[in-house]
Amino acid sequence: xxxxxxxxxxxxxxxxxxxxxxxxxxxxxxxxxxxxxxxxxxxxxxxxxxxxxxxxxxxxxxxxxxxxxxxxxxxxxxxxxxxxxxxxxxxxxxxxxxxxxxxxxxxxxxxxxxxxxxxxxxxxxxxxxxxxxxxxxxxxxxxxxxxxxxxxxxxxxxxxxxxxxxxxxxxxxxxxxxxxxxxxxxxxxxxxxxxxxxxxxxxxxxxxxxxxxxxxxxxxxxxxxxxxxxxxxxxxxxxxxxxxxxxxxxxxxxxxxxxxxxxxxxxxxxxxxxxxxxxxxxxxxxxxxxxxxxxxxxxxxxxxxxxxxxxxxxxxxxxxxxxxxxxxxxxxxxxxxxxxxxxxxxxxxxxxxxxxxxxxxxxxxxxxxxxxxxxxxxxxxxxxxxxxxxxxxxxxxxxxxxxxxxxxxxxxxxxxxx
Numbered sequence: 438x439x440x441x442x443x444x445x446x447x448x449x450x451x452x453x454x455x456x457x458x459x460x461x462x463x464x465x466x467x468x469x470x471x472x473x474x475x476x477x478x479x480x481x482x483x484x485x486x487x488x489x490x491x492x493x494x495x496x497x498x499x500x501x502x503x504x505x506x507x508x509x510x511x512x513x514x515x516x517x518x519x520x521x522x523x524x525x526x527x528x529x530x531x532x533x534x535x536x537x538x539x540x541x542x543x544x545x546x547x548x549x550x551x552x553x554x555x556x557x558x559x560x561x562x563x564x565x566x567x568x569x570x571x572x573x574x575x576x577x578x579x580x581x582x583x584x585x586x587x588x589x590x591x592x593x594x595x596x597x598x599x600x601x602x603x604x605x606x607x608x609x610x611x612x613x614x615x616x617x618x619x620x621x622x623x624x625x626x627x628x629x630x631x632x633x634x635x636x637x638x639x640x641x642x643x644x645x646x647x648x649x650x651x652x653x654x655x656x657x658x659x660x661x662x663x664x665x666x667x668x669x670x671x672x673x674x675x676x677x678x679x680x681x682x683x684x685x686x687x688x689x690x691x692x693x694x695x696x697x698x699x700x701x702x703x704x705x706x707x708x709x710x711x712x713x714x715x716x717x718x719x720x721x722x723x724x725x726x727x728x729x730x731x732x733x734x735x736x737x738x739x740x741x742x743x744x745x746x747x748x749x750x751x752x753x754x755x756x757x758x759x760x761x762x763x764x765x766x767x768x769x770x771x772x773x774x775x776x777x778x779x780x781x782x783x784x785x786x787x788x789x790x791x792x793x794x795x796x797x798x799x800x801x802x803x804x805x806x807x808x809x810x811x812x813x814x815x816x817x818x819x820x821x822x823x824x825x826x827x828x829x830x831x832x833x834x835x836x837x838x839x840x841x842x843x844x845x846x847x848x849x850x851x852x853x854x855x
Contacts (some may be wrong), residue, residue: 438620444628447583447616448635451556454613455581459553463530465608466577470526473604474519477569480600481515487596488565495589503693507563508590518569518597521820522604525573528819531838532579535846543855546848551841553579555637558629559822560585560651562643565593571640572601572615574822578840581614583636585629587643588621595619630655640823640835645750660835662800662826664750664776665695667808670767670793672784673706679805680711680783681718686807687781689722693752695824696779696801696811700747700757702767708735708760724754731760747774764789768796775799777826779811800826800833 458466477484488510495505531551538548557580559571568584575582586594598617605612618625630639630651639659641651648661669687671680687698703712708731716736719726726732727742739758746757747770761767764782771780781803782793790804801811811834813821818836825831831839 438622440620440622440624440628443620444625444632445635447618448556448632450613451581451583451616452635454611455553455555457611458576458581458614459532459555459579461579461608461610463532465610466530466579467526469576469604469608469610470522470573471604472607473569473573473601474522474526476600476603477515477519477522477597480596481512484515484593484596484600485510485512487592488590490592491565491590498589500589504563504589508565508593510565510593514566518566521566521570522573524819525577525837528577528837530577531841538848543852544849545852548846548848549843550846551838552844554840554842556581556583556635557822557840558583558585558636558639558657560626560629560639560641560643560647562587562647563590565590565597567642568594568597568617569601570820571642571822572598574820574837574840576601576605576614578837580840581616583616583618583629585618585626591619591621626651627654630657630659633657642823658830660823660825660827660831660839662695662776662778662824665697665752665778666700666748666750666774666776667696667698667778667811668700668702668767668771668775668780669698669808670702670761670764670771670780670782671704671707671711672764672767672782672786672789673704674786674789675704675707675711675783676785677707677711677714680707681714683781683783683805683807684711684715685718687809688719688724688756690807690809692754694809695750696808697752698756698781698808699749699751700759700770700774702759702761702770703732704763704767705731705760706763708732712736712758712760719756722754724756726756726758728758729760732758735760750776764793768793771797771799778824779803779808781806781808800824 534551561567602612641648726739728739733739777799779801813834821834
């Protein structure tokens, strides 16, 4: 196959579809999502059969167990996908909303209108449910989507795409609004990220290697985060019980997510009261602790942390621990080693809490709450297409509003400039 020609054809179809879906009304988009949900429920067995084919190929290829686990679908997973489509349908439609409308001295009214980005390219690995989730968010926000899943999930992704296409047809919308690439050649990704004439934004969802490559090579703007080196700082003014609860949940509720705590910072004055308690909890849950000299003195048997540990995104049962003088050193540590993803302070001193919120330069900053809350659903976005640590356009969990952009609108009545 001529990949360049194939991708140009995909891009041209997406650009044409973007104009159509941008002017579709909310009712049509919601009808498409509801019909797609019904198709998923009706065709569950076909989706599972396609997924079984992918899983069998993955096992034969010797792919590791965590990847196969992420790849595998079940009836509950498909039902959750259908439920997710209905949840997106129930969200307010941001497209066309006019805000900040105000009169100018000339008599004109000036404001902002929220409009779709256009064509969104999504590159992801392993998880077939991303196909339904990403497609639904792009559809509801009035964007065309070009999705490139991992080669290990090609049959699953195509089966889910067929259900999405049935939904689009039921609402009178073109199938090219949602296109899932049916080629596994990696050259397709290289083409996709260098087609600004067809694709407006790329959203990579996957491992650090994939995202770093796309960020380096793309000629299309990228919404991304590379690392989730998340911190919890336990201030000397923290409530000990609250601190234990938050720091336990931030690390152990789920190990493999980008919003899981990877480094625990504890103020020296409170460390003897809180760190041994936490260490016992972590030990019982199988968490390896790697600490500085002061932390190891408080917790016998703790392993020694190296400089690399402060930069590490483990996504595993490992936690780095450092004792700090106080909030100044905690903020300095986060500025030096953090990834601008999610960081939290536990304190009863609201002056320090406000200072932490103001000075920590991350996409999500929290007070007395687990970093695991950094999630589109938890933030009330309904769903998310990813998390951005960039500073332009979207930052933090990216939901429907993050898939739109503002343009200026001017309302007049024959006004002319003098």
